[in-house]
Amino acid sequence: MTTGTRPEPEPATATAAKASATDTDTDTDTDGILTTTVDGIRTVVLAAPRPGPLSAGLLFRVGSADETLATSGITHLVEHLALHRHGLSDLHYNGATAAAHTHFHVTGTPADVVAYLNGVCAALRDLPMDRLDTEKEILRTEAAGTSAGPAHAAAVWRYGPRSYGLAAYPEFGLRKITEHEVRDWARTRFTRENAVLWIAGDTVPEGLDLDLPAGEWRPAPEATSALPRTPAWFRGGDGGVCLTAVVPRTTAATLFAGVLGKELFRELRQKGGYSYTAAADYSVRDAGHATVVAYADALPEKQDALVGAFVDVFAKLRAGRIEQGDLDAVRASALSRFDVPDLAAAWLPGQAADLLLGHPRLTTARARAEIEAVTVEDLRDVARAVWADALMQVPDRAVDWAGLTAAPCESADVVTGRRHPATGDEAVALIVGDEGISLVAPHGRATVRYAECVLMRSFPDGARHLIGPDGISLTVEPTLYRIHPSDLAVIDGSVPASAVVAMEPRDPALIPRPVKPDLATAWRDPRAWPVTAAIWTLGVLTAALAVLTCVLAFQATDRSIPAGDQDWRPVKAAALVTAGAAALCVTQVRRRERGRA
Known part of the structure; x- marks a missing residue:
């Protein structure tokens, strides 16, 4: 939708009159988005009618980042249990559990929306615990078929197994979570004060009954850290390069991600030919922070060149050598999002998420103005902030030369x-x-x-x-x-x-067992040559002494020598030395085998 063609919104009082009898204060912004309450739940609706099916969603400020590793999966489990009774249906609905929120959304007729949202809230009040074990198995099956993204490992290194790092771990807690814990989690987290409802229509459908327990709004969890310092790097096994950084949520940061993606694609794929996929992304983490991710893949023989070129791209952007044309192209793409039909309805879920997280909501006019005001200097500042907080995953090679510190991969001390x-x-x-x-x-x-x-x-x-x-x-x-x-x-x-x-x-x-050594590999180990030389020396000595023993024994039994003159002491000494050398040789071989194992 172009500027100036958006229909005038209905007066706020008219829309408020259509809302639930439990509504209290209402407020309409310049985009025609009305903020009110329904059944004690903060709600955003449109102040003007829109054609087509009705869409709505119920967001809760609880996600995987609120869990512990031993209870991980409990939010996802509640989401599945809450949706079970809907079963098979032609209705377009779904649920999703993210790091900081859980979202139930639906599209259909007003009656469909009412049935879905009422059913979700009814299920949250009385979860079908007879499905507990079955849903746990379904979640484990779902996890087995889900592939991790390029920034998966970085979350573990950055946050550890807590807060926003939990999304990178399997849902270990599913085996332990009890019926009592599930009920308590639903009762204390899925509350009306901890929720936001959005309805992409100008009225609250008749019959909506969102009866949820009372509670409190819970801000997004504080981020934990497993990194003593940044910028840092760690070794990854997928053969690509991935850099993540946490930066303040700003319009300049969103545009920087677009410019970074263009520069990576141009330098790493078009010019260098090192990579097939070279891209960057920006995603919201919480009310005040976002994550910038840059990724590029490469064949093994091109990984060294890829790492160097990847670092050079960031050096160029940090120096402010940013093409104005790139900024203009990314800016134009961002502004094109405003030129869509039904803009207010398209923005509604995002507005609801910001309200849920406690992030100041932007009107479209303010968002446009911020996009148009971003300069090359602003992008340079973001580039420097990204590099200062960078955590870089690289193939099997160090990048200390680029000014990054190796992330600690071992403990500082040991116990007694x-x-x-x-x-x-x-x-x-x-x-x-x-x-x-x-x-x-x-x-x-x-x-x-x-x-x-x-x-x-x-x-x-x-x-x-x-x-x-x-x-x-x-x-x-x-x-x-x-x-x-x-x-x-x-x-x-x-x-x-x-x-x-x-x-x-x-x-x-x-169940692991002690590994039998691969002797062929062990003998080829160049670090073992001093031991190998000693073993061969002892072996040759053993063979020589064995021959000497035979000679002496033959002479000692020669019939030409009188029996009383035979001297058996050389034979005994040679036998003793031979046995000792053989035992030493065997011991060295066995020690090497154990070392290789």
């Missing part, structure tokens, strides 16, 4: 306690202490303290998988470390019960 060497390798050991547990190895160390453990998965075979608040995790495998039951008892008695999730028995084939 009983040491359990790994079977076949004394250089690797598990330490079980009274305060926590540590795994030490030549390549690093990991520690999880019991009081801080956010999740412990407990397996019937004795395995324990512990995850700390910094994302560091370790697994206790009795088959690999010969852990005594008394040590498991210490762990089980020290980790908070709220963090423990009992797991089902594992397939015996999945």
